[in-house]
């Protein structure tokens with residue numbers, strides 16, 4: 507096993523009893539934050555300007571640019587108090603609060619939170635080359651911030667004219683290129699600049715879908731989208747596991763389909779595991795997830811000592827809902843962004859939003875994933891018969 511594991515450990519099973527399940531109040535007190543990402547020139551600033559001039563009744567604070575550029579999570583967590591900080595505040599007519607901060611993540615948001623009460627929503631625009639993973643992870647890593655804000659969703663803008671070129675670019679040493687990563691990690695994808703495209707938009711959308719089969723996709727010009735498509739989407743909130751409910755029961759056919767169609771980015775794809783023959787053993791599930799996320803392998807069975815092989819995998823996003831064998835009266839909602847994951851537990855009887863109708867399933871987006879391998883791995887790990 508890899509010796510160096512991230513510090514953050516997900517909630518443990520025995521915490522179940524201590525959780526306050528009615529989190530309606532908790533969410534209403536916290537300020538939502540939406541991360542807007544997208545490759546250079548895709549229309550992020552155009553989208554922000556559009557939002558800031560619309561009458562939406564929200565007081566939105568915007569953090570612009572430079573945020574989290576080339577920082578690792580660790581560095582973000584140890585910001586010096588006297589670190590360089592550049593701020594410019596601008597209050598707009600419609601109540602929005604615009605701020606430009608050149609600093610890394612946590613400090614920028616902490617500073618913003620000192621103005622708490624002046625805004626009820628935060629939009630954070632990353633630079634075009636930023637990897638949104640570490641930025642999103644901050645909200646899980648920093649307990650103080652976590653009590654004030656919650657990550658509502660990750661929005662990715664795509665430049666319809668150039669996206670094929672961007673996602674085809676092969677990087678050295680198997681590094682995933684940023685454009686692909688941004689698509690893989692997102693909850694909503696906006697295909698922008700459709701006025702500049704003469705080739706088939708269906709083909710572009712299909713290529714995006716091959717990378718991320720669960721994000722909702724919309725096509726537009728000048729970044730104009732209905733605001734309820736991107737704001738208050740609760741993508742990380744078990745109360746609204748909307749994407750999960752629309753997923754197919756299995757993507758085995760999809761796998762074949764991708765193969766036949768020469769997916770231009772063979773590396774990153776979405777796998778959906780479902781139709782579990784039995785309830786999930788939570789303890790084993792966590793061990794299994796940790797092999798995927800931290801050891802970067804698809805383990806063969808609990809008896810096999812995992813080792814990093816040539817086929818090292820990388821998980822970019824993970825999402826699932828299942829019933830734990832230890833407490834079948836609960837359901838568990840699992841979320842992962844790169845190496846971090848989080849489990850939320852909620853009792854079945856408390857479901858008011860059709861959660862009981864959402865079938866147990868697990869969606870994994872990453873590189874070098876193979877449906878059969880993943881399925882066999884989970885099945886043997888859980889000691890289920892094939």
Ligand SMILES: Nc1nc2c(ncn2[C@@H]2O[C@H](COP(=O)(O)OP(=O)(O)OP(=O)(O)O)[C@@H](O)[C@H]2O)c(=O)[nH]1
Pocket residue numbers: 544545546547548549550551552553633634698699700701702726727728729
């Ligand atoms: N033709 C066309 N141009 C657009 C559209 N959307 C945005 N643009 C233009 O594209 C250029 C880049 O848009 P921005 O909003 O600055 O893109 P960005 O993602 O913020 O760019 P960076 O911050 O450099 O990464 C600007 O000149 C926009 O006016 C569109 O739908 N069609």
